Amino acid sequence: MFEATPLNARDKKVQGLFRALFGLMTGLLILPVLVILITLIVKGGPVLSIDFLFDGRFG
Amino acid sequence: MGGTARAADAFDRRNRDWYIDRAVQGLVFLGGISAIVLIIGIFVFITVEGMGFILHRLDLTEFFTTPWWEPTDEEAPSYGILALIAGTASVTGLAMAVAIPFSLGAAVFIGEFTSGKTRELLKVLVELLAAIPSVVWGFIGLSIMNPLIIRLFDVPVGLNILNAGIILGLMAAPIMTSIAEDALKAVPDRYREAAEALGATRWQVIYKVVLPAAKNGLLGAVLLGVGRGFGETMAVLMATGHAVKIPTSLFDSVRALTATIAAELGETAQGSDHFQALFTIGIFLFLITFLINLAADLIVRGIRRGSAHV
Numbered sequence: 001m002f003e004a005t006p007l008n009a010r011d012k013k014v015q016g017l018f019r020a021l022f023g024l025m026t027g028l029l030i031l032p033v034l035v036i037l038i039t040l041i042v043k044g045g046p047v048l049s050i051d052f053l054f055d056g057r058f059g
Numbered sequence: 060m061g062g063t064a065r066a067a068d069a070f071d072r073r074n075r076d077w078y079i080d081r082a083v084q085g086l087v088f089l090g091g092i093s094a095i096v097l098i099i100g101i102f103v104f105i106t107v108e109g110m111g112f113i114l115h116r117l118d119l120t121e122f123f124t125t126p127w128w129e130p131t132d133e134e135a136p137s138y139g140i141l142a143l144i145a146g147t148a149s150v151t152g153l154a155m156a157v158a159i160p161f162s163l164g165a166a167v168f169i170g171e172f173t174s175g176k177t178r179e180l181l182k183v184l185v186e187l188l189a190a191i192p193s194v195v196w197g198f199i200g201l202s203i204m205n206p207l208i209i210r211l212f213d214v215p216v217g218l219n220i221l222n223a224g225i226i227l228g229l230m231a232a233p234i235m236t237s238i239a240e241d242a243l244k245a246v247p248d249r250y251r252e253a254a255e256a257l258g259a260t261r262w263q264v265i266y267k268v269v270l271p272a273a274k275n276g277l278l279g280a281v282l283l284g285v286g287r288g289f290g291e292t293m294a295v296l297m298a299t300g301h302a303v304k305i306p307t308s309l310f311d312s313v314r315a316l317t318a319t320i321a322a323e324l325g326e327t328a329q330g331s332d333h334f335q336a337l338f339t340i341g342i343f344l345f346l347i348t349f350l351i352n353l354a355a356d357l358i359v360r361g362i363r364r365g366s367a368h369v
Contacts, residue, residue: 025168
């Protein structure tokens with residue numbers, strides 16, 4: 001009964017583009033959280049131990 | 060007799076409730092006013108500490124228009140903060156250029172294009188960004204961004220405006236995203252429904268209806284982000300390179316007002332001109348941040364009043 005006109009199709013395409021763009025922006029904003037967590041775990045992980053956490057001496 | 064005792068008992072209970080009510084009111088009032096008292100106390104403290112410099116040593120022209128910050132020069136110390144203002148402004152400006160599109164884009168995506176669990180998950184992840192301590196951001200600037208910038212742009216030092224601007228932009232983005240999303244949420248649903256009833260797509264509703272209706276809230280979010288960027292210390296101290304100069308490119312090292320206070324206050328003789336000059340910078344920073352936050356608050360209040368009349 002209802003047939004999409006070229007204008008409807010274009011509007012839908014524009015909406016899809018902006019949805020993807022804003023989704024990408026959100027992803028890029030969240031990416032540093034993962035990078036920071038991975039960096040901290042990779043660089044600091046090997047040093048973690050019970051002694052590291054509870055030993056009062058430093059150095 | 061029994062009726063009289065019951066009436067007296069009821070009277071006592073009312074009295075006790077009244078006292079409890081008053082005590083709780085007093086506690087709430089104290090809690091509410093303590094923040095204001097603390098802020099006034101901080102302002103009075105930094106003003107008193109900096110007053111000696113302001114009254115006897117401050118030359119406004121030298122202070123604001125010369126770029127030479129050499130307070131430890133034994134012969135002729137100079138107290139020009141123009142380079143520090145330029146450093147703070149350039150880093151904050153780049154941070155806002157990074158943060159504004161990303162945070163507004165994320166706010167629109169989270170608030171208008173997602174729903175249910177996806178929305179909640181994204182909100183949690185964005186809030187996790189805000190939970191990262193500023194020293195960790197500085198650490199990332201120092202250990203990841205610094206070598207990356209040196210390799211990508213073939214520059215001798217990676218601790219510069221670009222590094223600090225990106226780090227600061229990512230730090231300011233979560234608060235801007237949260238407030239921007241609240242501003243979008245505050246737009247009445249009947250606006251959206253009316254636009255959709257006229258055949259608008261979701262994007263058209265956002266672009267033509269929601270964003271214009273939420274523009275004051277979005278501006279408030281941006282201003283709060285600027286305030287956050289302007290006042291940030293630790294990450295800026297670690298990522299800017301800490302060089303007192305007026306920058307001419309994104310790859311120049313700079314020094315921010317906040318970083319100067321953090322780096323020098325502990326090394327300065329208490330009560331000296333240098334010590335008091337740092338407090339004068341503190342007063343300047345306090346006033347700028349206060350004005351930015353006041354403007355943001357007035358704008359957001361404006362929206363609330365406006366939406367109340369709709």
